[in-house]
Amino acid sequence: MSSHLLYTQLDESRCEIRLLRILSDRLDSAVECKWDIVSLQDKPKFTALFLLSVTKNLAAALRYARGHWQTAYPGRDPGEFRIWADALSINQDNLDERSSQVQLMRSIYSDAELMIAWLGSGLEGIDSALEKLTIIAEETEQQVNQVSIGWFSKYPSWFIKDDDAVRMWTAFWNFSELDYWRRIWIFQELLLGTNILFAHGTTNAPHRKLFQASDWLRRMIKANDAGLLRVPEIYTDLFTLTGWFQLDRIAEARKRMQPLRVLPTSDIEYLYQRFGDLVATDPRDHVYALLGFLETDIIPDYKLSVEEVLRSYIDLYVRTTKSLVFLHSAGFGRFDSVPNDSLPSWVPDFAKCSEYARSSRGSQFGAALISFDHGRADKNLFNDCPDLPQKHGTRLQSAALFVARIQTMHHSLPEMSYLDGTLYKFVCDMVKCYKLEHSNSTRSDSNPSKVHHPLSQIFWALVSNLVTESEHGAIPHAIAFLMILLIHPRANGHCETDEDLLQVLELDLGLSTENGVPLAILNAFSFLDTPGNVEYVKKLVDEQGYLGHPHTMVLKGLWATQVLFRFASLSIGRLALVPQYSQAGDILAILKGCGVPIILREKGDDYFVVGICFMYGLMYGEAGLTDLSQRQDCFKVIDLV
Numbered sequence: 001m002s003s004h005l006l007y008t009q010l011d012e013s014r015c016e017i018r019l020l021r022i023l024s025d026r027l028d029s030a031v032e033c034k035w036d037i038v039s040l041q042d043k044p045k046f047t048a049l050f051l052l053s054v055t056k057n058l059a060a061a062l063r064y065a066r067g068h069w070q071t072a073y074p075g076r077d078p079g080e081f082r083i084w085a086d087a088l089s090i091n092q093d094n095l096d097e098r099s100s101q102v103q104l105m106r107s108i109y110s111d112a113e114l115m116i117a118w119l120g121s122g123l124e125g126i127d128s129a130l131e132k133l134t135i136i137a138e139e140t141e142q143q144v145n146q147v148s149i150g151w152f153s154k155y156p157s158w159f160i161k162d163d164d165a166v167r168m169w170t171a172f173w174n175f176s177e178l179d180y181w182r183r184i185w186i187f188q189e190l191l192l193g194t195n196i197l198f199a200h201g202t203t204n205a206p207h208r209k210l211f212q213a214s215d216w217l218r219r220m221i222k223a224n225d226a227g228l229l230r231v232p233e234i235y236t237d238l239f240t241l242t243g244w245f246q247l248d249r250i251a252e253a254r255k256r257m258q259p260l261r262v263l264p265t266s267d268i269e270y271l272y273q274r275f276g277d278l279v280a281t282d283p284r285d286h287v288y289a290l291l292g293f294l295e296t297d298i299i300p301d302y303k304l305s306v307e308e309v310l311r312s313y314i315d316l317y318v319r320t321t322k323s324l325v326f327l328h329s330a331g332f333g334r335f336d337s338v339p340n341d342s343l344p345s346w347v348p349d350f351a352k353c354s355e356y357a358r359s360s361r362g363s364q365f366g367a368a369l370i371s372f373d374h375g376r377a378d379k380n381l382f383n384d385c386p387d388l389p390q391k392h393g394t395r396l397q398s399a400a401l402f403v404a405r406i407q408t409m410h411h412s413l414p415e416m417s418y419l420d421g422t423l424y425k426f427v428c429d430m431v432k433c434y435k436l437e438h439s440n441s442t443r444s445d446s447n448p449s450k451v452h453h454p455l456s457q458i459f460w461a462l463v464s465n466l467v468t469e470s471e472h473g474a475i476p477h478a479i480a481f482l483m484i485l486l487i488h489p490r491a492n493g494h495c496e497t498d499e500d501l502l503q504v505l506e507l508d509l510g511l512s513t514e515n516g517v518p519l520a521i522l523n524a525f526s527f528l529d530t531p532g533n534v535e536y537v538k539k540l541v542d543e544q545g546y547l548g549h550p551h552t553m554v555l556k557g558l559w560a561t562q563v564l565f566r567f568a569s570l571s572i573g574r575l576a577l578v579p580q581y582s583q584a585g586d587i588l589a590i591l592k593g594c595g596v597p598i599i600l601r602e603k604g605d606d607y608f609v610v611g612i613c614f615m616y617g618l619m620y621g622e623a624g625l626t627d628l629s630q631r632q633d634c635f636k637v638i639d640l641v
Contacts, residue, residue, distance in 0.1 A: 007091040008037065012100045015040040017108065018089040019082040022066055031062045036082060040107055048112035049085040050189045052120070052180050058088075060121040060201075068199045072114050084108060086185065095302040102288050102300040109192035110261055117190065119180055121201040125171025126178075130198060130205040132158075132168065133175075137212040147216070147223045149231060181246040182357055184278040184289040190250050191293065192261060211254075214247035225473045249274055263293050269321045276329055279354035282306075286350040287313045310347045311394070318391050324398060324593035329353055331611030333579030333599060334564040345609040346396045346640040379621025382592035388637070389593045395606075396640040399592040401623060403615075403634070404570040406578065406586045406599070412562045418484050426567075427485060430454040430575060452617050454575065455482075456526040460616040461577040462561060471527050472536060478525040479540050517541060526616075565613075579611035586610055590623060606641045 010016040016039050024032040038044040047069055051057045066081050090101045109115065119126055139151040157164055180186055190196060196207035223229035253274060257263055263271070271290050280286040287309050288300045298312060317326055329348035332339045335356065339345050382388070382399045389398035410426070417423040434454045459481050463474075518537035522529045561577060568578045576588060578599050587600045587607075597618055599610035 006035075007094070007097075008035075010037065010097060010100075011039070015104055015107070017084060017101070017104065019044070019046050019084055020062075020088060021082050022062060025063045025066055031059060033062070040104065040111060043111070044082075045080065045113050046082045046084050046111075048109060048115045048189065048193065049083045049118060050115065050186060051085070051087075051118040052178075052183060052186070057118060057120055061116075061118040064121065064199065064202060065116055065118070067202065068116055068197055068204050069114060071204060072195070072197060084112065098302050099300045102292070102302075105188065105292055106192055106261070109189055110194065112193065113195065115189060115193035115196045117180075117186075117196055117198045117207075119178060119198060119200040123174065123178075123200065125167065125174045126200040127203040128168060128171035129175035130200060130203050130210075132172070133213040134205050134209045136216060137209040140216040141212060143216060147220050147229055149220065149229070176244075176246070182279050184275065184280045184286050187250065187275055187278055188289045188292055191253055191257065210247055211251040214244045215251060217244045218248050227472065257293065262295055265294050265296050265316070265320055268294060268296075268317055269323055269325055272317070272326055276326070276348070277353070277357075279357045280350065281354070283350040283354070284309045286354070306351070307343055307347070310343065310350075311391075314347060314396075315391050318389055318396070322389065322593055324389055324396075324591055325595060327591070327594050327598060327609060328596075328612055331579060331599070331609040333581040333610035335581075337581040339608050344394050344396070344641055376595050376621055377590045377597050377619055377623065378592050378594060380624040381590060381621075385592055385637070389591070392639075394641065397637065398594075398640070400600075400636050400638045401590045401634055402636065403588045403590060403597065403618065403623065404572040404574070406568045406576075406582055406584050406588065407571050408569040409578075409582060409584060410567040410569070412566060412580070414562075424485055427455065427458060430458060430569075433569065434573070452526050452574075453524050455524045457575045457616050458567070459525055461567070461575065461614050464561070464577070464614050471533060475525075475527060475533065475536060476540060478527070479521065479537065482521065482524075570615075574615060574617075576613050576615040578613040582610050582613075588613060588615065590618075600638075600640075603641060606639045609640055 007018075010018070016037055019036045019038055020033050021036050022031065022033050024030075038046075047065070049061060049065055051061050062083070065083060066078060069081050070076070070078065086101075086105075091097050135155070139154075152159070158168060159165065190207070193207075197204045198207065198210060220229065220231065224231045256267075256270075268290075271293055275290065278286075280289065283306045284300075284302060284304070291298055291300075291313070296316065298316060301309075304312075314326060317323070326348050327346065329350065330346050332345055332349070335349075335352045340349065340352075343349060378401075381401055385399040389396060391397075413423055413426060414420075417426075431454050459478055462481075463477055518534045518541065519529055521527075521537055521541075522533055527533055564580055565577045566580045566582070568576050568582060570576055570588060576597070578586075578588070582599050583601075585601075587602070588597055589600050590597050594612075596612050597615055599613050600607040601610050602608075
């Protein structure tokens, strides 16, 4: 195909678009194409092709696309096949055209008779992954109100640890980790399309099969975690594949959008929470893609600056929801030591987030974020401020409860910190500080600084994604974390006995009562000491294989969070996980409308947003139950700049 694309003017009043007609797609010669200009008002038949990279994927996509179309429509004349692809069909250098065509996206994706989701060609394992996901869908399509794993026995080779099985799991992993799943425009296309074919090389699978497979896998994992289904250990590799989440959230959003293929403006927060972590080359693309699902009067205009577009988006967000959940993507402290001069610190920095997600460490980006699902830190705190938050020009005003100041920022815990003694020393140092703090403390028991053992503060910050899990789902991770501390060598080469270490950790596991060990563990990690939990811990502790070989995957959260966050000691004797460029003197606060605590930095009478943070025991409205909520000097109405 020629590298020089000639664009003629489109008639915006007739909703015209460009379709690519493929004249020749022989493998032994260049792809030959021509443009057809059509009006959407005339209901043309066409296929929408969406691919991740034009430079890397275009030639292969064009060669194979007609074959996939013929799979879907075997009786049709191949000469009818025409393609719309945003990167080609829109003149990206013409800002007026780019703005007007983005307004047509919803119609284009809805009107396309077929959408080909081009995953690439020649990628290791992707063909195999599509084939296996199709098998899962077909084997489970009758399991509407139940989950059964009996059909696993038909495919024993999937779960035998040999080279073939390794290749299969590698295929699943590669499919899960495709950059394809991170792009905001890709998700818009997948949400709005009515007939989608996922394609790689000559292999394809319809979207209904992949969504069925991901839905069944999600239900199986949920049933196993709830104790309703016992999945043999040889099958649990299925639980570690993150790609199910990507497919599942697309399917869930598609159901929500039925039957009108559009969402009310009030769903602006839902869309941000579900898809705000996706990336785009241009931050304006991020905003216009999210708004493309909504009934809104904001019209895409690429002549506006990035700041103007983002401020318009946040103005609609705050007016519609009175929520500050978008602060999850705001603040400079995860990426930089000083604020961004081009944006207010409270504006979501989609550009920085996208840049990082595309970097070499981008695969950890999602895990490095603090989840939206941590409840409401601001619950019952700001009932007297119904009009807040409010946006005033470049300022964002909200009510705030100042909880504590950062006293000390701690070094990052490296990936292998559980082997070289760094993790052990950090835990022990925090326990000693905790012991000293509380031996001299005169604070009342209602103060949040006396609630949780440091072991639980550290553990829950490292695996904050488990906070919303059932206790039966989290207890094995807690025991694994403790056992890793007990059995691994220390930095000086000396391995303390279990008893010495437990004394340092202030865990008296040598209690004389039969339930002494389980109770000590449950208390250390802030679990309820119910009879069921006691028996569950006893069972796990009695399994010698479990003690000797704890699951180090419990520390996956540690490595991920330490990419962008660090532990900090606070003025109230507690630990928090804060943005890596926070500093001593910064303020940990709770803002009205923001479900998680946030780190602020003073600028005269105003405040910069450093970034969101995690403090165990402050995520679900606990501050409203302490004496902090009675201290009027801790409450302020502040301006974020």
